[in-house]
Amino acid sequence: MQRNYLFGSEGRWSRLTPIYLLIPGVLLYLVIALGPSMATAAYSFTDASGLRGADVNWVGFDNYNEFLFEGLASRDNLAATVRTLQFSVLVTFIQFTLGLILALLLNQKLKGRTFFRTLFFIPVILGVVIQGLMWKLFLLPRGGPMASIFGLFGAESEFLGGLPSEAFMWVVIVQIWANVGVTMVIFLAGMQTISDDLYEAARIDGAGGWQLFKSITWPQLTPAINTNFLLNIVGSLQAWQLFLVLVGYKNGTQVLGYLVFAEGFGQGESPAFRQGFAAAASIVLFFLVLVIGFAANKYVSWREERYVG
Amino acid sequence: MSTSLDTRFKKIVGSESASTRSRWLKIASYVVLGIFSIFYIWPLFMLVNTSLRPFTEYLQDPGGLASSPSLANFGDAWELANFPQYMLNSALYTFTATAIFIASSLFVAFPIARGYFKGSKALLTLYVVALFLPPALIPQFQLILNLGLYNTRPGFILLFLINPIGMIILVNYMKSIPKELDESAAVDGASYTRYVFKVIFPLIRPAVATVTVLHAIGIWNELILPTIYLTDPALYPITRGLIVFEGVYGNNWPGIAAAVLMLMIPILVLFMFLQRYIIGGLTAGAVKG
Numbered sequence: 001m002q003r004n005y006l007f008g009s010e011g012r013w014s015r016l017t018p019i020y021l022l023i024p025g026v027l028l029y030l031v032i033a034l035g036p037s038m039a040t041a042a043y044s045f046t047d048a049s050g051l052r053g054a055d056v057n058w059v060g061f062d063n064y065n066e067f068l069f070e071g072l073a074s075r076d077n078l079a080a081t082v083r084t085l086q087f088s089v090l091v092t093f094i095q096f097t098l099g100l101i102l103a104l105l106l107n108q109k110l111k112g113r114t115f116f117r118t119l120f121f122i123p124v125i126l127g128v129v130i131q132g133l134m135w136k137l138f139l140l141p142r143g144g145p146m147a148s149i150f151g152l153f154g155a156e157s158e159f160l161g162g163l164p165s166e167a168f169m170w171v172v173i174v175q176i177w178a179n180v181g182v183t184m185v186i187f188l189a190g191m192q193t194i195s196d197d198l199y200e201a202a203r204i205d206g207a208g209g210w211q212l213f214k215s216i217t218w219p220q221l222t223p224a225i226n227t228n229f230l231l232n233i234v235g236s237l238q239a240w241q242l243f244l245v246l247v248g249y250k251n252g253t254q255v256l257g258y259l260v261f262a263e264g265f266g267q268g269e270s271p272a273f274r275q276g277f278a279a280a281a282s283i284v285l286f287f288l289v290l291v292i293g294f295a296a297n298k299y300v301s302w303r304e305e306r307y308v309g
Numbered sequence: 310m311s312t313s314l315d316t317r318f319k320k321i322v323g324s325e326s327a328s329t330r331s332r333w334l335k336i337a338s339y340v341v342l343g344i345f346s347i348f349y350i351w352p353l354f355m356l357v358n359t360s361l362r363p364f365t366e367y368l369q370d371p372g373g374l375a376s377s378p379s380l381a382n383f384g385d386a387w388e389l390a391n392f393p394q395y396m397l398n399s400a401l402y403t404f405t406a407t408a409i410f411i412a413s414s415l416f417v418a419f420p421i422a423r424g425y426f427k428g429s430k431a432l433l434t435l436y437v438v439a440l441f442l443p444p445a446l447i448p449q450f451q452l453i454l455n456l457g458l459y460n461t462r463p464g465f466i467l468l469f470l471i472n473p474i475g476m477i478i479l480v481n482y483m484k485s486i487p488k489e490l491d492e493s494a495a496v497d498g499a500s501y502t503r504y505v506f507k508v509i510f511p512l513i514r515p516a517v518a519t520v521t522v523l524h525a526i527g528i529w530n531e532l533i534l535p536t537i538y539l540t541d542p543a544l545y546p547i548t549r550g551l552i553v554f555e556g557v558y559g560n561n562w563p564g565i566a567a568a569v570l571m572l573m574i575p576i577l578v579l580f581m582f583l584q585r586y587i588i589g590g591l592t593a594g595a596v597k598g
Binding site for chain 1: 334335338339341342345346348349350351352353355356359370371372413414416417419420421425426432435436438439441442443444445446447448449450451452454455457459467468470471473476491492495496498500501502505526529530531532533536537548551552555562565566569572573576577580584587588591592
């Protein structure tokens with residue numbers, strides 16, 4: 001009934017107009033994003049290179065074989081896979097905790113809380129180039145600002161230029177520094193939705209600060225907790241650009257996302273564009289994200305059932 | 310949210326001990342926040358400080374304070390790094406791609422939000438699915454390469470014409486506009502195109518602002534795609550230009566710091582004005598049950 005005014009025989013608008021007009025947007029999406037995204041799987045079974053018009057041959061599971069089983073290189077690839085997981089666990093855990101602490105502190109009525117919120121959020125919008133270069137300057141080994149703090153304690157460090165394990169830790173720190181603002185604002189937004197009545201009721205029952213947090217804030221914060229947990233896990237598994245700006249493609253620091261870029265676009269040790277191999281590596285990463293994301297999602301719905309019902 | 314944590318504590322623990330407790334809580338909060346702030350203010354301060362020092366002075370004592378601050382590095386970096394050109398490129402890419410993306414998305418999001426065609430739900434699902442698929446990097450490169458658009462402005466802009474999350478935000482916001490409006494517009498004789506542009510667009514301005522800002526900042530900050538697709542320095546956006554500059558002028562940190570600040574200032578200005586929309590976009594849908 002309603003729609004007759006709009007479309008159909010008595011309608012004022014042609015039923016086809018909306019469809020014609022949505023075609024450009026949808027077509028762009030299919031051709032630039034969705035199509036290529038799905039075609040990654042197909043490319044992972046080929047020897048595609050970065051040369052225009054070069055033959056692309058089907059090579060079966062060769063790329064996967066090479067990635068997983070062949071010689072020393074495969075050992076490095078597996079190390080990169082493990083490192084990706086380490087990076088994700090460290091970043092997720094620390095960023096989640098710090099974000100929660102900052103949100104709890106800044107949810108109080110404090111003078112200057114807007115200033116603090118803005119300050120901690122600013123790196124999020126600056127992008128990896130600024131984030132990275134700012135910290136590269138801060139972490140200059142001899143005479144740099146962080147080096148002088150270390151000097152106060154009689155310590156010395158090469159920071160990003162030092163041992164791979166140390167450079168890796170600094171990237172973890174900068175990654176968290178750069179993104180904890182997002183975690184914080186999501187928690188803060190969640191805290192705004194908690195009704196004061198709940199705290200009032202708990203007060204009458206004589207609950208203390210920790211009990212309030214445990215029995216009201218934490219369960220009521222479930223949607224924000226879930227969002228942050230999933231965003232942090234999936235985001236950190238795929239994050240690698242700070243490695244590029246801060247340390248480059250350095251042995252002992254590679255993570256999977258960077259490996260895909262380096263192999264696929266000649267940015268690693270070899271200048272060859274090994275795009276078939278890179279596609280295989282990105283499918284490996286995709287499965288990692290899928291499995292861990294799925295497990296995290298299961299855990300999150302289990303929590304939700306427990307707390308919210 | 311009107312009552313904050315500390316006033317809650319006050320109510321909870323009765324007035325006497327509450328004020329002492331809440332004062333200690335406040336002091337502790339400031340201490341923790343202060344320690345955190347150091348790691349946000351100090352790197353920024355050192356960046357500004359370094360950018361104001363002559364190179365020779367910097368070399369003698371990299372961590373020292375600027376003894377006679379000067380803006381000379383900004384001028385040098387501006388010229389040496391070919392900054393005007395890069396800035397212009399960045400602005401061109403950001404503006405064009407964002408405008409096309411928003412215009413084309415309006416006409417995708419609106420009929421999806423209304424269910425005005427068969428399969429609108431399925432189409433929305435396609436946009437959600439993209440968030441979980443593997444990155445499109447490699448096949449996308451093959452596509453652009455074989456279309457002959459590698460290392461060209463149109464080819465580069467093409468990569469930024471889509472944004473699944475932005476689309477989802479637009480659809481969700483449009484759902485809040487009553488359908489009756491469509492009917493009265495049609496009865497009054499407004500064409501579909503005119504209606505979407507002149508009526509729907511102004512009504513969803515907050516959502517458009519959020520999506521525009523997030524999309525634009527993403528393009529402005531992008532480093533990987535210009536590294537992959539642009540080899541001609543005349544086409545570089547500022548991010549790529551800056552990384553190349555850093556590679557060439559390796560230890561000239563006063564120059565690099567000045568260049569970083571010049572890249573940063575437009576974003577900070579934008580942020581000051583549009584903070585609400587940026588944060589609104591990032592938390593949209595994140596805290597509902």
